[in-house]
Every structure is written in C-alpha cells, then in structure tokens.
Amino acid sequence: MSIGRNKPVTIKDIANRIGVSAQSVSMAVNGTGRLSPKMRAHILEIVREMNYVPNAAARSLTSHKSYLLGVVVPYLSRSFFSHILAGIEEIAQEGRFALLAGNSEGGPDVEKRAVNLMLLHKVDGVITLPEPTLLDFYRGIERSGIPVIQIMQHIPELNRHFIEVDNLKGARLAVEHLLQSGHRKIGLLAHGSDIPTARLRIEGYFAAMSAAGIPAPYAHVDVKLDIDAAETAAAKLFSDHPELTALFCTSDYAALGAMRAASKAGRRIPEDLSVIGFDDMDFASLQVEKQLSSVAQPKEEIGRAAAAMMLQILRGEPAEPLLLQPELKLRASCRGNVTTTETSPHTKPSTAGKFHL
C-alpha cells in the first residue's frame, strides 16, 4: 500500500491514451459539442476504464460555473431548518449541484461570514433565510452576478426571488376550524410580535375572529419565545379568562407551554380547552397522549421549491415568488376530533432503514 496519494487521472491522460485531443474528451464527458457518436462512446468507455473523475475546481476556473450551491440558515441543528435543507439537497443533487451548508446562528455577522466563505468557493447561487439588515450585503452579491433566493422571510428591496409560507392563511385556517367546532371564546397566545412571520399569524387570528363577528382581541398575550414564559402567560390567561374554551398559539412551543399550564390548572384537553399550535414541530405529533394540533408548514417543500427556483434562475429562466400553503393537522388537542395516536409521516422512522434516528 503506497503512502502518498496517487495522482488522479486527468483529462490529458485519457486523451493521450486514446490519441485524441483533450477537449474531445471534455466534450465526451460533458456531452457537449459535436463529436462522432463512435468517438464519444469510445472515449466514455476509456473514461470509465481509467476511472477518471473530473476536477470541479479546474472546471470552475474555466467555465465560471462551480456547481456549488450555498445554503445558510439560522440554526442548522433545528429540525425545521434541517427539513428545509434536506429538501434543497434533494433537488440540488438531481441537478448535480453540491450543497455548501452554513449556519448563521441567528446573527448578521455570522451570516455574513458564512456567506463570504461560500462566495470564496464561488458558489453559483445562495439560498438564505436573510437577516433584514444585510440588504446591502446581499445586494452586492446579486450585483456580482450570483442569484440570491430568500426563504421563509424576505427582504422586499432585494429581489422577487423568495419562497414563503402563507402564515396569515395558516392562522386563519386554525382559528376558523375552532370557530366551526363551535368555539367562540378563543384566546391568542402569541410569541415575538416583532417577527414578521409571527405578526402575520396574529393578523390571521384577528381576521378570522372579526370575520366571524367576534370582537377581537378577545384574550391576547404576547410572550417571548420560551416554553416557560408561555406557560406562565397561559396560566395568567386562564385565570383572567376562565371562560376560554380554545386557544390558538403562534408556535408549537407556546402551545406546549399552554398545555402544561392547562394541565396544572386542572383544565382537561380537549374537553375544557382546545389548543392549536403552529409549525407542526416533531414533538407536536410525538406526544404520549394529547397530540398537538398544529398548522404545518411544508418544510421539505420549501427547500425543494427554493432549489428548483435556483436551478431555474441559473438556467436563465425567469422565476416568480412562491407562497406555499400551510396545512392544518388536527390531532387530539382539539375537541371534536379524532383522538387516535397519529404519527406525522416525516417523523415516523422507517421500519426498513438501517438507522434508527
């Protein structure tokens, strides 16, 4: 066994071996240009035989295409973003693009660092969940010819290349369902009203309530995004408004806090209180008993759509912004609904795989 790395086969080696020029080989490998079918086939045969692997760096240098896509999300570790990442990967890989993944840790400076690292690697495009203050930064990137696609939230001044989910609609779906189930005293437990997406969910609640002729805000608390804070706030809400029969929460975390508060206050779910959350986090369906109803965002689909839009743009085709539709997942936490233990598809481990995680 040799210690040093054996030099990889280059396009020239192939060319010399067959006795053709380098770019004939290039053309054969890339399926471009005009080449006699016979020649092409022969070259490809030798390519396989000699185990030739093209060098993407060299390609990138001459062709100005790296086949690299950069993706930055606030927290790589969080389930929500990892589902998006997986969606992006699925499509990117089909287009023979590799994925450069970066973590912004929710801060503009780290985000910049992460994207700059990608820029250095000459990514063909960047998919990001952009920090609004980085408008100029991203603008510069687009000006340099690298398309930027925004997901989940977008900077309107930057471009019209974004994929979002209809948060307002999602909230309306949830509240309308509660109304249709006969609830009138529906409270709102909102988190971070300074976050645009959260704002829309709040608006959705108001819209649905006022459409039903119910003066709103009926009972509204705004809390920091924290389960414990939500629990405290919900407890207060319940004692201030004992007549509440339903609660819409703008996040599953908030809903979890609320359910804990309800449980401690001796309010049974769903008999005394129906609860609907937002995001359909894994834990919503993975409760032992009272599985949480939630407005699900099509996470993987967001990723797929973003990647598809990117490929489209890179092909030079125009792209329209996309507003994806959320879906209300009804589970045991709502009165009048099935109480069977349901497992949402994406969290259900396959029975066949070799990995159990």
Added chain:
Amino acid sequence: MSIGRNKPVTIKDIANRIGVSAQSVSMAVNGTGRLSPKMRAHILEIVREMNYVPNAAARSLTSHKSYLLGVVVPYLSRSFFSHILAGIEEIAQEGRFALLAGNSEGGPDVEKRAVNLMLLHKVDGVITLPEPTLLDFYRGIERSGIPVIQIMQHIPELNRHFIEVDNLKGARLAVEHLLQSGHRKIGLLAHGSDIPTARLRIEGYFAAMSAAGIPAPYAHVDVKLDIDAAETAAAKLFSDHPELTALFCTSDYAALGAMRAASKAGRRIPEDLSVIGFDDMDFASLQVEKQLSSVAQPKEEIGRAAAAMMLQILRGEPAEPLLLQPELKLRASCRGNVTTTETSPHTKPSTAGKFHL
C-alpha cells in the same frame, strides 16, 4: 445597474496596482512566506480597498487543498443528524473549512453518489456514517489520500478514525439507575437487534441485570423500529408480565410506544411503571406532562469531535478513535425523580433570537 457580472478582482490586479509581484500578494493574503511587515500591511490594505476575494477553485488547483469537507449522513432532515452536522460546522468553520453536506437516505447507492459528488469537488476529507458494505469504496478514497472519518458506527477494517458513543455504557447507566431506584422487574423493549448500536444497548441491559444478580432476559421483546409496533409489543409485554415495574427501551421511539401502551392499559407513569428511553430526542423532553427519561448522546459533540479529528489528521497529526460518554437524563417518567418540567438546553429556543424555529 449593470446586467453582466463585473469581473472579480484577481490577485494580479492587486499586484499591478501596487507594483509588486503576484505571489507577494498571495503571501500577504495567506500570511505565509517572508515579506516585510510594511509591505504586508500595505498589500492587505489595498486588498481590502479593492475588495479582493480569493478564488478557492484556483487555490485548490495549485495547492491541492480545497478547504472543503464532505459530510454524509443517512437523513439530513432528522434532528439527530442535524445536530451532528451543526457540531461539525462549528469546528469546520473555525478552521476556515466549508461544508459539503450530503444525504445518503440510508442506502449504499445514494451514499456512494453523494460521496462521489464530493470527491469531484476535491474535498479534503470525508466525514461519514458509513454503510458497512461500502468498505471497498471508502478504502479506495483513503488510498487516494483523502481521510475518512466515521461517526456513530464504523467499519473496523477501514481505519481507526472514528467517533462513537458508548452505547453499552449508556444502557447500563439506565438500567443501573432503575435498579438503584429499587426496581427488580425490569423489562427490555428493544428495536432492531441487527443494528450494531442497538445490539450494544441490549447487551448493556443484560450486563446490568446480571451484575445485579437478576436472571436476564427478564422480559424482552424485540420490535421493528416503529412507534406503533412498539406500542403493540409493549401492550403484550404488560399483559404477559403484569409484575413489571420498569422498562428500558433502546430508543425513544420505542419508549413513546411503550408509554402509550401503558397509558391505555391504565398503568400510571411513573407510579406503576418507570420508563427510560435512548437518544434523548427532542420530543423526550418536550412532552406536555410525562417527560421521558432518556440516555442522551452528545450529538453536537460527536460532530465537533469528528471535525476536530479531521483537522488534526489534515495537519498530519495522528488521531486516536474516540468513545464519547452518554448521559442519563432523568425526567418525570422515572419513579423517585424530579417531576419538574424540564427543557433540555439544545431544544429550548433562545428568547433572544429573531427566529423562532
């Protein structure tokens, strides 16, 4: 606003502008070689002024270092792997490495495809959760000079570069805790005994039981990795062995199924039955009431350790395999323990961030 991409500044542009040679600039930028401090400072100033960004592809071509790290996991979307990925990213980025993320979808062919894509991009190293049947494939990669680091599970014949978690110890910790809490009738709900890591967890149970002088297997079911299957199996276990007071499950999914079965059978947790799972998935701590005790694997740490080992190897330093220690997280599902609602740190959304996911 110009349509075309304005040509990026190259090292030559800088050199011409100042009147020095190209490699003086290169040296200044990379902090290598000998250069008068004055010169170096001056160059760096101009570099900043002209907004020079090095071209990683060109670098890769000459230096044979791409500063790209490939990471393949079975399922990018799953929380477990995304935490590992985040850990890797953290260290990689500190070393100025970018991350090429790939999804193997639990199958050898996809895994190969994913890694091959990375190879094409000339990654400096590959971190993988390897499919055992790909021994020869990975061997070829190592032979070509690209180090491969294995995480979670490893192919012994490949190399000694792996990071694992002590599954046996984790299981022992759990069962020993149950024993110390006074339990004697401790059941085992195991999943996929064909998976090496699962095997070790089963062994850990046996080891702890026999060390305590309790004939084992006491009550043992082996199920497919599926919550519903686990529930069914657990239900049978409970009716066959009504005397059981505790249950160790080799995964949190199995434990969830068991808790559901217990609930339906009218067995209260933890009064009638203590349950401990494995993996400390997000949903374990994010239960409304009965939070699941679980053996936690240091997911992020696995990633960090893997990346650190990679950097070490790339620096030419030798590396020893690492066996990380699991930690028993005691929660409400065990008798005799605190029943406060606890949120595990990594799943607790920060109160400060702008993102709520």
Added chain:
DNA sequence: TTGAAAGCGATACCAA
C-alpha cells in the same frame, strides 16, 4: 468534426 493553443486565478519553485 477535430486539434492546437490560450487562458482561468492562484501557488510553488527557483533564481536573483
């Protein structure tokens, strides 16, 4: 339809 030659942008090696 194919071949020869010129870069792409950076580093490494050698000479000064």
Added chain:
DNA sequence: TTGGTATCGCTTTCAA
C-alpha cells in the same frame, strides 16, 4: 526578501 515562470486540470476559442 522579492520577482519571474511553470503549472494545476479543464474549457474555450480559433484554426484546420
């Protein structure tokens, strides 16, 4: 300490 030059592997442009 600094500058020239070859070269990395491939694509592209231009001739043939």
